[in-house]
Amino acid sequence: MRAARTLLGIDQKTLAELAGLSVPTIQRMEASHGNVRGVVDSLTKVVAALELAGVELIGEGAVSTVGGRGVRLKARPSKH
Numbered sequence: 338m339r340a341a342r343t344l345l346g347i348d349q350k351t352l353a354e355l356a357g358l359s360v361p362t363i364q365r366m367e368a369s370h371g372n373v374r375g376v377v378d379s380l381t382k383v384v385a386a387l388e389l390a391g392v393e394l395i396g397e398g399a400v401s402t403v404g405g406r407g408v409r410l411k412a413r414p415s416k417h
Contacts, residue, residue, distance in 0.1 A: 338367050338383065355386035372415045 349363045366375045
């Protein structure tokens with residue numbers, strides 16, 4: 338979420354407004370380690386707001402069909 342906000346040049350307050358959520362909800366979601374955690378309805382609102390604002394969310398292992406720039410974490414080597 339932080340990377341998406343950075344790409345858009347918006348702060349947590351603006352994302353909260355776009356998604357129709359409170360700033361503390363956005364803060365809690367961004368504080369999650371690994372996968373973003375939250376109520377499904379809130380997650381759906383954030384995804385919709387980011388996509389409407391122009392961010393393409395690319396799932397792990399997925400290919401961006403539209404092309405263009407993107408942000409993705411590299412897979413970490415497994416610890417055996």
